[in-house]
Amino acid sequence: MLFGSKTKNTINNQQDFLLAETGRMLEQMQNGNFTIRGNAENDHLETNAVSILDNINKMLDLMHMSFDSIVTRFDLVNKTTRVGLWDMEVIAGDPVNPNNTFIWTDEFRHLVGYSDERDFPNVLSSWSNLLHPDDYNWVLEAFANHLTDYSGRTPYDIVYRLKLKNDGYRWFNALGTTIRDARGVPLRVVGSLLDINDAKASEDKNKELITRFQLANQASNVGLWDMEVIAGDPVNPNNTFIWTDEFRHLIGYSDERDFPNTLSSWSNLLHPDDLNWVLEAFAAHLTDLSGKTPYDLAYRLKVKAGDYRWFHALGTTTRDKNGIPLRVVGSLTDITSAKMKEQIEIELVSKMENFSHSLQDMIIGILNITTTAQELATTQEHAMNAAQQMKASTNETSKVVEFITGLASQTNLLGLNASIEAARSGKEGLGFNVVAHEIRNLSSSSADAVKQIGSSLNDLNDSIDKIVSSIEDTNGITQVQAATTEEVNAQVEEINSMADELMRLVKKI
Structure with missing residues (x-):
């Protein structure tokens, strides 16, 4: 309990004055100057003794009035601050003595929903029976530790829950201090009870927020x-x-x-x-x-x-x-991973650009091959036409050779007939026989020449057939190559399109 400095000074001054007066009285008695004499008529005290006692009574009255004023002011402050006070007198220094007396102020009772001593008696169990089951043992243990520590170093400043009369549990802060004798034995304990339920709820909420923030911080x-x-x-x-x-x-x-x-x-x-x-x-x-x-x-x-x-x-x-x-x-x-990803993206974009350029070059090369293949097919087609025309001419030449062969045979037959007729004519036919013989020689030479021409034409015709066959085979290969090239070109175009799309996606990442 704390008093104002002015009130405390007043009390101290009154106590000092009382002690001074008492000391002066003792000094007078020791010196023989203070006497109390009876009067046969009225038996009154000496004037100086009466004066001193008068002063003492006045000071006692003044101290009593001051004390009443202090108590009144304290009660008002207690009600204003809503702090419940309690007081325990420790009998024979025994904290668990059943005769220890408790005083719970009405404000204490009001904090837990009770009215006065009728529904909340001045006994320990009025309070201890309201303790939350999870707090009961350790709270009583803390109270006992405070009282039994004769050094006075164990504080009594704890937070626990009490059950209200018509409601659930609320949180309270309990403070206590103990008056001890010279050996530290407890004589009296006084304390206070403060409702901190709202503050505790706010504190718990703040702790929850802090915990969530810390978890979020760790998670992030x-x-x-x-x-x-x-x-x-x-x-x-x-x-x-x-x-x-x-x-x-x-x-x-x-x-x-x-x-x-x-x-x-x-x-x-x-x-x-x-x-x-x-x-x-x-x-x-x-x-x-x-x-x-x-x-x-x-x-x-x-x-x-x-x-x-x-x-x-x-x-x-x-x-x-x-x-x-x-x-x-x-x-x-x-952001190391993000930075590495960014670097990879830069390198990927560069490589994709190079790949795209390579594809473009490949497409150009394939287009050139396609064009060359088409030109080769055209040339082969022209060669095929020329070979076929040559074969047709060869066939015509063979017919001429056959005609000449027939002519030579007829000429040979004519020469033979002329020789026969010349022989029949005797001497007159000798000249004609020479002519007939030359005709037969010419016919024979012509037949041999025609045979050689026919053989050469046959060889030439075989060669032309081979050339035509080769040209046809080459033309087939060229056509397959052209078709394959076009297919490859289409695939490369698709790859190039996919590369462009991939490039756009990479740049968006």
Whole structure:
């Protein structure tokens, strides 16, 4: 119970005055100057004794009035603050003595839905029977530990649940302090009870929100950081940093022991190619009092294992009305996979472009082959026509040869007949016989020449047949090649179309 300083001073002054007066009386009695004499008529005390007792009575009355005033004021404060008070007198220093007396104030009773001593007697069980089953044992144990610790070092400051008269359980905060003798034995315990149910619900909700946030933070794999800017100075060495454990885990560290809450813990891990421009970007964000310069960048950090990984950093700053930075909070996300994917995409696009160019060159080559095949087919067709015409001419020549052969045979027969007739004529037929003989020789020579021509024509005809056959075979192969080339060309066109589509998709990723 706390009193106002003015009231406390008044009481102290009254006590000092009373002690002073009592001391003076004792001194007078010791010196023989203080006497109490009876009067035969009225038996009154000496004037000085009466005066002193008068003063004592006045002071006692004044102290009583002050005490009543204090009690009244305390009751008013107690009702206003809705704090329930309780008091236990410890008999013979025994905390479990059944004769220990309890006093529960009405405000205490009201907190748990009761009215007065009739429905909430001044006994321990009135309170202990309302304890939640899960709190019962440990609460009584905590109360006993407080009382039995003669050193007075074990506090009684706990939170537990009590069952209300017409409702469920509510949370309360209980405080207690013990008056002890010189040996530490408890003499009296006084305490208070405060309804904290709404605050506890809010606290539980906040804890739930914090737990959800932490789980979400862990699930999202995002590290958070916080910097308090002292006196608006971004480079003040006293600026305090807080790196969350999730932040530390992203770069392979555990806690504050291996990754202290200092700027250098982070800056020393920046890649040499990123160090200067990253710190400049951070300073530019902080020193832009307009708040228009964002802090949104990607850089590399050296993880504990020794290699570098890519991270995306975001930050936002709380500023005063003049734009001076007060606090900066931000996040860090590992984007190494995204960066690798981006690099792969760049390489894939480059290779796809090269592949597309190669396909175009292949298409041009196939088109050239197709054109050449078509030209070859046309040439072969012309050669086929020429060969067929040559064969037709050869056939005509064979007929001439056959005619000449027939003519030679007839001539030979004519010469033979002439020789016979010349022989019959005797001497007159000798000249004619010579002519007939020459005719037969000519006929024989013509027959031999015709045979040679016929043989050559037959050979030529066989060769032409072979040429025609070869041309027909080549023409068939050429036609198959042309058809195959056209099919390949169609497939390459389809591949090229798919490559173009794939290129567009890659660029969209």
